[in-house]
Amino acid sequence: MAQSFGAWLKRQADRNDPVGDLAQDFLCACKWRKEDPDEMTRDSIHFQMGCLGAGLDAYRALAKASKEWQSAR
Numbered sequence: 001m002a003q004s005f006g007a008w009l010k011r012q013a014d015r016n017d018p019v020g021d022l023a024q025d026f027l028c029a030c031k032w033r034k035e036d037p038d039e040m041t042r043d044s045i046h047f048q049m050g051c052l053g054a055g056l057d058a059y060r061a062l063a064k065a066s067k068e069w070q071s072a073r
Contacts, residue, residue: 006030006040008069018061019068025058042066 006026013023026045029052030037042062049058 002073004038004040005042005066005069006036006045007038008072009040009045009065010037012065018057019065022058022061022065042069 009019009023009026011023012019013027014020015023026040027037029035029048030040046059046062049062
């Protein structure tokens with residue numbers, strides 16, 4: 001079974017780059033919303049970012065993370 005985007009992103013939280021920053025923010029949001037990070041899709045994360053008013057740098061980090069995740073699959 002393929003790893004979900006949320007599960008992959010969760011494992012990136014220790015990185016010292018924009019993807020790591022995104023992962024840390026993602027985990028905080030999941031905790032606050034009481035959501036399982038492993039169940040989150042790229043599209044659901046993108047939607048939530050829009051609802052929270054994420055900036056362009058966050059969307060760039062999401063695009064980079066999405067490409068890396070696709071390559072790892």
